[in-house]
Amino acid sequence: MKIGILGAGKVATALGSGLLARGYQVMISGRTRTESVRAWLEKSPAGSWGSPREAARFGELLILAVNPWSQIETVLASLDRQDIEGKAVLDPSNNIEWGERPRMAFDTVSMGQHVQKLVPEAHVVKTLTLIPSQWMVDPKSHGIPDNQWICGDDARAKAHVAAVLCDLGWTKVYDLGPLTMSQLMEGIGLLVTSMVTQLTAKSLD
Numbered sequence: 143m144k145i146g147i148l149g150a151g152k153v154a155t156a157l158g159s160g161l162l163a164r165g166y167q168v169m170i171s172g173r174t175r176t177e178s179v180r181a182w183l184e185k186s187p188a189g190s191w192g193s194p195r196e197a198a199r200f201g202e203l204l205i206l207a208v209n210p211w212s213q214i215e216t217v218l219a220s221l222d223r224q225d226i227e228g229k230a231v232l233d234p235s236n237n238i239e240w241g242e243r244p245r246m247a248f249d250t251v252s253m254g255q256h257v258q259k260l261v262p263e264a265h266v267v268k269t270l271t272l273i274p275s276q277w278m279v280d281p282k283s284h285g286i287p288d289n290q291w292i293c294g295d296d297a298r299a300k301a302h303v304a305a306v307l308c309d310l311g312w313t314k315v316y317d318l319g320p321l322t323m324s325q326l327m328e329g330i331g332l333l334v335t336s337m338v339t340q341l342t343a344k345s346l347d
């Protein structure tokens with residue numbers, strides 16, 4: 143199966159490598175072919191790189207791995223609508239505005255709901271928000287539980303994403319229900335991030 147990844151940073155390359163190792167075809171994407179993209183392509187000769195538009199055309203399933211969140215709209219607006227129609231979009235985007243104290247970027251909708259509004263032709267499935275990129279593949283090998291949560295409004299897209307997560311080593315994938323549940327998932331992400339930020343600051347005192 144072909145996976146198109148929007149982004150070529152930490153999440154994109156971690157998931158991209160994991161998917162290639164499991165027999166998927168992968169295209170990561172970005173604005174410029176950076177040094178780290180070149181290094182990834184050297185390490186992953188079966189993988190490819192293109193523009194976000196090319197990755198969206200390539201993928202039967204898409205992964206949104208763009209940072210900062212304010213660039214998500216620009217990237218999604220650059221895609222041809224027919225290339226994303228009906229496709230599942232695995233969305234790990236956090237709803238966090240970084241600053242002295244992390245806070246929600248959106249407080250009336252979730253980032254997942256924001257993304258869904260930007261791509262009404264596609265089916266957003268929220269997952270992996272709580273997992274650092276280096277643990278997103280083969281969680282058991284990192285000593286963390288292999289449970290994962292998904293939510294979204296389209297049953298077929300959720301089944302599609304759940305199957306990919308299983309292949310990546312998440313053997314128990316729980317369906318939390320509609321995309322509105324991403325408010326809770328992203329809320330926990332902000333809670334954990336805030337705690338870690340404060341604990342880290344304290345330990346530096």
Ligand SMILES: NC(=O)c1ccc[n+]([C@@H]2O[C@H](COP(=O)([O-])OP(=O)(O)OC[C@H]3O[C@@H](n4cnc5c(N)ncnc54)[C@H](OP(=O)(O)O)[C@@H]3O)[C@@H](O)[C@H]2O)c1
Nearest residue numbers: 149150151152153172173207208209213235236273274275
């Ligand atoms: N890192 C984690 O551990 C982690 C964990 C859970 C969830 N997440 C979420 O996953 C998403 C990706 O995070 P990340 O850590 O992988 O970020 P990252 O390493 O900073 O990579 C972000 C990617 O977005 C691309 N990008 C930004 N603006 C763009 C634009 N206008 N056009 C094309 N590409 C653009 C960047 O390309 P350029 O090089 O061209 O800027 C880069 O490849 C975020 O939503 C984050 O909240 C991250």
